[in-house]
Every structure is written in C-alpha cells, then in structure tokens.
Amino acid sequence: MKAVVYDGPRNVNVKDVPDARIERPTDALVKITTTNICGSDLHMYEGRTDFEPGRIFGHENLGEVVAVGDAVDKVRVGDMVVLPFNISCGFCENCERGLTAFCLTTNPDPRMAGAAYGFADMGPYNGGQAELLRVPYADFNCLVLPEDARDKERQRDYVMLADIFPTGWHATRLACLNPGETVVIYGSGPVGLMACHSAMIQGASKVWQVDCHPDRLALAERAGAIPINFEQTNPIDKIMEDTGGKGADRGCECVGYQATDAQGSEHPNITLNNLVNSVKFAGTIGVVGVYVRQDPKHPDPLYKHHDGEVAFDFGEFWIRGQTMGTGQCNVKNYNRQLLALIVAGKARPSFVVSHELSLEQAPTGYEHFDKREQGWTKVVMHPDGGR
Known part of the structure; x- marks a missing residue:
C-alpha cells in the first residue's frame, strides 16, 4: 500500500509499504478514503518529538471496512466508519470510566497511558495517511456513519469527528x-x-x-x-x-x-x-x-x-x-453526540477545510501547512484519489 512515511525533520514521502492487515481477531481493516493533516502532526514533522523515521503519520481517519477479525461482532464489511485518534480497549479501568485517551492496555510502555495512530509515544501503531489502516478493538473504536458518508462532501464533516x-x-x-x-x-x-x-x-x-x-x-x-x-x-x-x-x-x-x-x-x-x-x-x-x-x-x-x-x-x-x-480528548465521550449534531445540520466543522489533496501530494501539504501559509487552514487528503 502507499503511505505517508516520516523520514526525518520536515521530510515526509509517499512510499510503498507492506499492507496493513488483520493481526488479532478483534481487528478491522479499513480502506481509508479521507485522512487529515493535524496541527499536532507538525510537532513530529518538525522533529520536535521522538517520532521514529520510517513510521506512518495520520490519526484523523475515515474509511470503509473491508475486512474484520473473527471476534468482531458489530462492525460489518462495507460500513463507513470514523476512527477516534485514541486507540482504546473499552474494558480497562480508565476506559470503563470514559477516559479512553488514557487506556491502560493499548500502550506497551508501562510509563504511559493511552495510544493513538501514528503518534509519538502513543504506542507502535501505524497511522492512517495510507490506503489501509488496521483498527484494534474495532467494535469499540469504530463509529459507524450514516450511508451518506460515502459522499466525499459529507466526509469533510464526518472526518473531523476523529479528533479536532x-x-x-x-x-x-x-x-x-x-x-x-x-x-x-x-x-x-x-x-x-x-x-x-x-x-x-x-x-x-x-x-x-x-x-x-x-x-x-x-x-x-x-x-x-x-x-x-x-x-x-x-x-x-x-x-x-x-x-x-x-x-x-x-x-x-x-x-x-x-x-x-x-x-x-x-x-x-x-x-x-x-x-x-x-x-x-x-x-x-x-x-x-x-x-x-x-x-x-x-x-x-x-x-x-x-x-x-x-x-x-x-x-x-x-x-x-x-x-x-x-489533557488529550477522550474522543468517544463526544463523537456520537457530535455526529448527531452534524446529521441534524447543527454543526458544520468542515468550514475549516482549505485544501483537499491526493495522498501523493502529502509532502506539499505538509510543507505549506507547516509554514502556516496564508489560506492553509486545514488539509484533507484522499488516498483513493478522491474517487
């Protein structure tokens, strides 16, 4: 698959990497159709964190489920889903209290609580600025979207439920x-x-x-x-x-x-x-x-x-x-209610979007967004080329 790979400070490239795949029975595999560049990606892009070269960026992700593990009960192949940037189990002490940004099981570092896609110190998980994304604990982490989420125009709003x-x-x-x-x-x-x-x-x-x-x-x-x-x-x-x-x-x-x-x-x-x-x-x-x-x-x-x-x-x-x-946002505390606001027309978070790019244009998108150039307020990318 193609993915946005970090090669060092202010150096990202779109490369062919091994396909994301189902690794555990509770996983889902999502074909990413819309993914964002986030302001917090820029800390890593600039080399201001310990994000390792060779890893894949992207924690604001939306797409179509193309495969599920044997233990996935609720999420179906063909569902359009948006993924909280938090990767959480749903059953640890913190997750039970709604503190999914501080999950106690998904980050292997004993000094840390909480995990995320493609984020420094937040576990080993690849990001979704790629054609495919592995989603752990899919039944808990996937927010299934209405049917109109297949429309790219609607995805501009729905993808904002992943984080911002x-x-x-x-x-x-x-x-x-x-x-x-x-x-x-x-x-x-x-x-x-x-x-x-x-x-x-x-x-x-x-x-x-x-x-x-x-x-x-x-x-x-x-x-x-x-x-x-x-x-x-x-x-x-x-x-x-x-x-x-x-x-x-x-x-x-x-x-x-x-x-x-x-x-x-x-x-x-x-x-x-x-x-x-x-x-x-x-x-x-x-x-x-x-x-x-x-x-x-x-x-x-x-x-x-x-x-x-x-x-x-x-x-x-x-x-x-x-x-x-x-502290970081416990996205699952809010995303279902905020989805309802979008569906009802009470919220239109896509007003921040300034640019929609293909995945191949990611290096250009990062460069302009990092410089805070006039008019570059939010960058959305489509790994499927906008189809």
Missing part, C-alpha cells in the same frame, strides 16, 4: 463553559476554531479568539468570535476592556508548547500565563494544546533541559482561585 471537533468540544468542557457565559480561546488553528464552533453551539454569549494569522482569525469571525490579533493588540487589555475589568468567564488553550510572542519567538508558557490574566477570578481554563515532557530542540532553556517544565505564574493562578483542566 471532539478536541475543540473537550476544551470547552474542561473549561466548564455554561450557556450565556463568555470564553476566550487562545489559538485559531483547526482545534481553536472547533472550540469556537463548539462554544457557539453550547450558547456562549461572547467568544474572543486570539491568534496572529489573519486568515484563521477571519474564519473565527465567521464562526461568531471577536478576533484579536496579538501582534496588533494586547489580548489581555482587550478582554479586560470588553468585560469591564472582570475577565472572561472561561478560557481555552488551543496552542501548545510551540506558542509564540508578537515577535515570533517561542515561549511555551505564554498562552498559559495570558489565560490566567484573561480569565476572571474563580474562572476555569481548559488546556488541549499539546505539551510534552521534554523538547530538546526548544529555544527556551528551561523547557529544553528540565523535562518540559514551564515558567507558569502559579502565584497569580492561585490568587485568582482559578481551576484548570488538561
């Missing part, structure tokens, strides 16, 4: 957003835009979106947010002005450890500290941006040499009596 739509929703839930409340979202990439979309669906009275990319801020404004370009305006001052000095009720961090200041220099702590100062006393912050234990290539000496430690202003956080929720 649930993750954006998760940011708002970690922040404990209630109808009528205000929320500030730092980051206007695909996940930040999904957090905005989610907040609007949930009845937020006002949403501010903080970023520096005009094309992404324009999408946020279209989704109902008040855009703040931090290269032109101090976001804390703007939010305080708009709230009479109170601050936003809730905050969402959708940037992660490669956050930058107005001059473009990286500071892994900047959005966290800005959120503390943007959110009201006793407010709540949800953090879904990726943070890693150590980034040896980070320009910040603290983050580079001290196991991912961040200069977080805990004193201000404590004085303000705020609460923070963090």
Whole structure:
C-alpha cells in the first residue's frame, strides 16, 4: 500500500509499504478514503518529538471496512466508519470510566497511558495517511456513519469527528463553559476554531479568539468570535476592556508548547500565563494544546533541559482561585453526540477545510501547512484519489 512515511525533520514521502492487515481477531481493516493533516502532526514533522523515521503519520481517519477479525461482532464489511485518534480497549479501568485517551492496555510502555495512530509515544501503531489502516478493538473504536458518508462532501464533516471537533468540544468542557457565559480561546488553528464552533453551539454569549494569522482569525469571525490579533493588540487589555475589568468567564488553550510572542519567538508558557490574566477570578481554563515532557530542540532553556517544565505564574493562578483542566480528548465521550449534531445540520466543522489533496501530494501539504501559509487552514487528503 502507499503511505505517508516520516523520514526525518520536515521530510515526509509517499512510499510503498507492506499492507496493513488483520493481526488479532478483534481487528478491522479499513480502506481509508479521507485522512487529515493535524496541527499536532507538525510537532513530529518538525522533529520536535521522538517520532521514529520510517513510521506512518495520520490519526484523523475515515474509511470503509473491508475486512474484520473473527471476534468482531458489530462492525460489518462495507460500513463507513470514523476512527477516534485514541486507540482504546473499552474494558480497562480508565476506559470503563470514559477516559479512553488514557487506556491502560493499548500502550506497551508501562510509563504511559493511552495510544493513538501514528503518534509519538502513543504506542507502535501505524497511522492512517495510507490506503489501509488496521483498527484494534474495532467494535469499540469504530463509529459507524450514516450511508451518506460515502459522499466525499459529507466526509469533510464526518472526518473531523476523529479528533479536532471532539478536541475543540473537550476544551470547552474542561473549561466548564455554561450557556450565556463568555470564553476566550487562545489559538485559531483547526482545534481553536472547533472550540469556537463548539462554544457557539453550547450558547456562549461572547467568544474572543486570539491568534496572529489573519486568515484563521477571519474564519473565527465567521464562526461568531471577536478576533484579536496579538501582534496588533494586547489580548489581555482587550478582554479586560470588553468585560469591564472582570475577565472572561472561561478560557481555552488551543496552542501548545510551540506558542509564540508578537515577535515570533517561542515561549511555551505564554498562552498559559495570558489565560490566567484573561480569565476572571474563580474562572476555569481548559488546556488541549499539546505539551510534552521534554523538547530538546526548544529555544527556551528551561523547557529544553528540565523535562518540559514551564515558567507558569502559579502565584497569580492561585490568587485568582482559578481551576484548570488538561489533557488529550477522550474522543468517544463526544463523537456520537457530535455526529448527531452534524446529521441534524447543527454543526458544520468542515468550514475549516482549505485544501483537499491526493495522498501523493502529502509532502506539499505538509510543507505549506507547516509554514502556516496564508489560506492553509486545514488539509484533507484522499488516498483513493478522491474517487
């Protein structure tokens, strides 16, 4: 099969690799029809993680089931399915509690909980930026889609259920957003835009979106947010002005450890500290941006040499009596309900899509998306050539 293979920092290539196959009776084999490039893929693409050369990228995957193992009971050959980026068993202590991002059985590393397709430190599983994908524990992990999922136009919405739509929703839930409340979202990439979309669906009275990319801020404004370009305006001052000095009720961090200041220099702590100062006393912050234990290539000496430690202003956080929720999204907690919103026409997460490419165009897609070039907001690929 053809697959997008990581060959080193900023070097991906489409290669012929051994076909994915059924390995255990609980597996399904899925022919991938739509797969996305995710912002978190870029951390690996840039060489900022320990993702090993030779592995296959891709954790936002949708396709048709073409084979099932003998122990698969519910999922059928011919079903169109979307796969949570979490690979989870469904029966361990954490999965039973709905914490499928922290499955205790699918990652062989005893120091880790949770697994994912084609992701650093998240187990040995290949990604789905390929023609075929092996899906472990298929009955638990496959979300069977309506018949209209065979239509590529519909797949643009449904594929977002693999990660970014649930993750954006998760940011708002970690922040404990209630109808009528205000929320500030730092980051206007695909996940930040999904957090905005989610907040609007949930009845937020006002949403501010903080970023520096005009094309992404324009999408946020279209989704109902008040855009703040931090290269032109101090976001804390703007939010305080708009709230009479109170601050936003809730905050969402959708940037992660490669956050930058107005001059473009990286500071892994900047959005966290800005959120503390943007959110009201006793407010709540949800953090879904990726943070890693150590980034040896980070320009910040603290983050580079001290196991991912961040200069977080805990004193201000404590004085303000705020609460923070963090961590990867437990996709299965949300994807069925979010599917219902898409089917009912209440959600259209595909508004973030800017480019649809063939699998062979993956190197070009990664290059443009990584540079945050104007207009490259979300890249969708079709391993079947869009057929």
